[in-house]
Amino acid sequence: MKATFLKNIAQTPLIASSVASQSEGQIKEVWRWGNDNMMPIALSQISRYSPVHRRIIIDKADYIAGRGFSCSQSDALSFIECCNSNRQSLRSIVQRVAFDKCLFGNAVVEIAFRDDKVAMWHQDVSRVRVAKDGNHIVLHHNWSQFKVEQSRVLPIFPLCEQHSDGTVRTAIFYKDYEPMFENYGVPKYIASLSAIAIAHKTDKWNVTRIDNSFSLSGVMVLDGSTSTEEEAEELAQVAQQRFEGTPGQVMFMVKSSEDSDNTKFVPISSSNDGDWKSLHQQSTEDIIIAHSWFRTLSGLEYASGFSAERVQNEYNIALTTVIKSEQQDIIEPIKQAMELQLGWDLESLTFINTPPFDAKPPYMRIWEARKIDGLDYDPTDSEQNLFLSQI
Secondary structure, X not given: OHHHHHHHHXXXXXXXXXXXXXXXXXXXXXXXXXXXXXXXXXXXXXXXXXXXXXXXXXXXXXXXXXXXXXXXXXXXXXXXXXXXXXXXXXXXXXXXXXXXXXXXXXXXXXXXXXXXXXXXXXXXXXXXXXEOOOOEEEEOOOHHHOOHHHOEEEEEOOOEEEOOOOOEEEEEEXXXXXXXXXXXXXXXXXXXXXXXXXXXXXXXXXXXXXXXXXXOXXXXXXXXXXXXXXXXXXXXXXXXXXXXOOOOOEEEEEEOOOOOOOOEEEEEOOOOHHHHHHHHHHHHHHHHHHOOOOOHHHOOOOOOXXXXXXHHHHHHHHHHHHHXXXXXXXXXXXXXXXXXXXXXXXXXXXXXXXXXXXXXXXXXXXXXXXXXXXXXXXXXXXXXXXXXXXX
């Protein structure tokens, strides 16, 4: 049934030289990504603010990419190892796609076919906008200074178009579903933007305290005679530049005294360290929850120490609820494109998933390990009867 469906698609006018001029031409109208069309830039900058937020994105992408792929289709083996002229493997491309999906809620893969050859590239989705015709994407290196003649247009899969270089090209556009957002996806952590901002501000507050050597904030009252407010302000600015250190740590005030010198420092004590620490801990928890991720897989330590059993359990839950579903969302369109254009049967193309650490004893045989992982196994196979320690 699936093969018949793909053959029917191939017979439809999705691949047509008549639309080549549109694909390689110029599209001016695109849907804005955010109010100012700069949403990817904002999300990229936010990801550099919070260590926990960034660690989750990187780790999720690595777990989703797995250790690579296994496939019984001989024609696909060389493609899995080398997908393009940059000698990127399929695993490295999937890892970048997963990273973009986790960070932006969107991702793009470009595929080019020529005869029985295929090449695939990951495209930085921050450079991509969706054309208003709904069938194409537009790539540009700087959307703040968009120039039509510097852009490139690709059709969105399953639409494929012939190009002047003799290749048939398509772009797989991934987007996470979100109600009210039709043209672009929304990242899962969107509800934690405030928590990410809090985590960034608490870190910044600690940096400021270190820069000021944990000295108290306060008011420095300077005793001096000034005739005008301008002179008093100038005197305070000079003292601030010479003695304050980090701006905002000490406020200078000039007061005229005829009898005696009343220069003094009035400290402003604060006992809100616990509040800042609680805010930081709460923001960390909210970030992990919004990502639909797990604490031990986020690199966070516990007072009770490292628990291998807990890491293993959380990884198994993540594998079932998050990792495998994301893997299927990424690889299925790629498999369909290969079957459509090249006739490859990629039903056997599967991810190789391994836990964060090797939990299997080295004296276990290969078929026993495959049985535990839920894979096909053959106790009579001589290769599968080797011990894991021999691998």
